[in-house]
Amino acid sequence: MCSQKDMLKTRMPVNPIFNPDGNDDTLHRTIWFGETTNLMQLNDVRYSWAVGLYKQMRQNFWIPEKLDITQDVTDYVNLTPDERRAFDGILSYLTFLDSVQTCNIPHLKSSVTAPEVSLCMAEQISQEGMHNQSYQYMIETIIPTDRRSNVYDFWRTDKVLRDRCKFIAGLYQDYIDHPTSENYFTALVADYLLEGLYFYNGFCFFYNLASRMLMPGSADIFKMINRDELSHVRLYQKMIPEAMQTFTHSKDRIYEMFDNAVRHECLWTNHIVGDNILGITAASTEQYTKYLANTRLRAIGLEPLYDETLKSPYTHLERFSDTKSEGHTKANFFEAQVTSYMMSSGVSGWDEI
Ligand SMILES: [Fe+2]
Ligand SMILES: [Fe+2]
Known part of the structure; x- marks a missing residue:
């Protein structure tokens, strides 16, 4: 018998490319430590939510260049210097x-032994890559030539951002350097924090500008990215409770990671947005981040860490986020059946493809 200490140090198994002696029986199948052959036979799955989620992710397909951001080119010049700095820094x-x-998801995916879950992660990787391409489209279109390299290099020149990047990457790197089951679990929680907490103050900044009739094209792009990110959040909201059943872990460690994440997120947002932009304050950032952390904790079956009565200070921006409309990754994503196909009205030109 392995002691608990040994279990934490267990090296995470990585799937062989093809395992003809594997067992894909759905009763036998598990997300980790299973014996998959690695064949994606999707007619018979254990985690049917994953097939439904995958279909939703594919329905969310969009092309950055189909969104018109010409108005933003003029608006950018008319932003205040603080707004422009925040715009550049958040993009970076x-x-x-x-x-x-x-870069990171493929490492975590290589130990997943339920092909239907692996399928969602493959789609996630594709979407994350495409999000980078959408940032490049925005940077090259909106930001004047002489400022562009500043945006790409912002993480090099801004110490707060650089430290933040190093911290986030460090939790993933720990797993690569020491691929134990303990570090794998930590990387999964870190993933959930990135997907569920780290994007949203940035999204709110862009929706806030849009609410003041500024940079509408950028807000449309973030609306689409936001929708994709929420499908990733849902993926980890299914995987983490399962991981808590599978991996030896400490709940205190999860709470500690959440608390750290909230602190770092507020520090960064106050540095790049602060109190100098109409509609956002250090207090609203803290309230929103803690509210979001509570929501994400509840979704994985844990207790809220902060005042339970906290509400989002940005509900008035929800109409820009598309997260409450039908175009959003729908609540019924668990259904394996595609019930409707809704593209944002901002996306046109489909017949040209
Ligand atoms: Fe993304
Ligand atoms: Fe994501």
């Missing part, structure tokens, strides 16, 4: 988040 930060996910 989001580019980091999507880059690191494109």
Whole structure:
């Protein structure tokens, strides 16, 4: 028998490319430590939610260049210097988040032994890559030539952002350097924090500008990215409770990770947005981030960490986020059946493809 200490140090098994002696029986199948042959036979799955989620992710398909951002070119010049700095810095930060996910998810995926769950992660990787391409489209279109390299290099020159990137990547790197089951579980929670907490103050900044009739094309792009990210959040909201059944872990450690994440997110947002932009304050950032952390904790069956009565200070921006309309990754995503196909009205030109 393995002691608990040994179990934490267990090296995570990586799937062989093809395992003809595997067993794909749905009763035998598990998300981790299973014996998959690695064949994606999707007519007979154990985790039917994954097939439904995959279909939803595919329905969310969109092309950045189909969204018109010409108005934003003029608006950008008319932003206040603080708004422009925040615009550039947030774009730089989001580019980091999507880059690191494109690199990290394949590592976590290589130990997943339920092909239907692996399928969702494959789609996630594709979407994270595409999000990077959408940032490049925005940077090259909206930002004047002489400022562009500043945006790409912002993480190099801004110490707060650089430290933040190093912290986020560090939790993933720990798993690569020491691929134990304990570090795998930590990387999964870190993933959930990235998907569920780290994007949203940035999204709110863009929706806030749009609510003041500024940068509408950028808000449309973030609306689409937001929708994709929420499908990733849902993926981890299914995987993490399962991981809590499978991996030896400490709930205190999860709470500690959440608390750290909230602190770092507020620090960064106050640094890049602060109190200098109409509609956002250090207090609203803290309230929103803690509210979001509570929501994400409840969704994986844990207790809220902060005042339970906290509400979002940004409900008035929801009409820009599309997260309450039919175009959003729907609540019924668990259904394996595609019930409707809704593209945002902002996307046109489908017949040209
Ligand atoms: Fe993304
Ligand atoms: Fe994501």
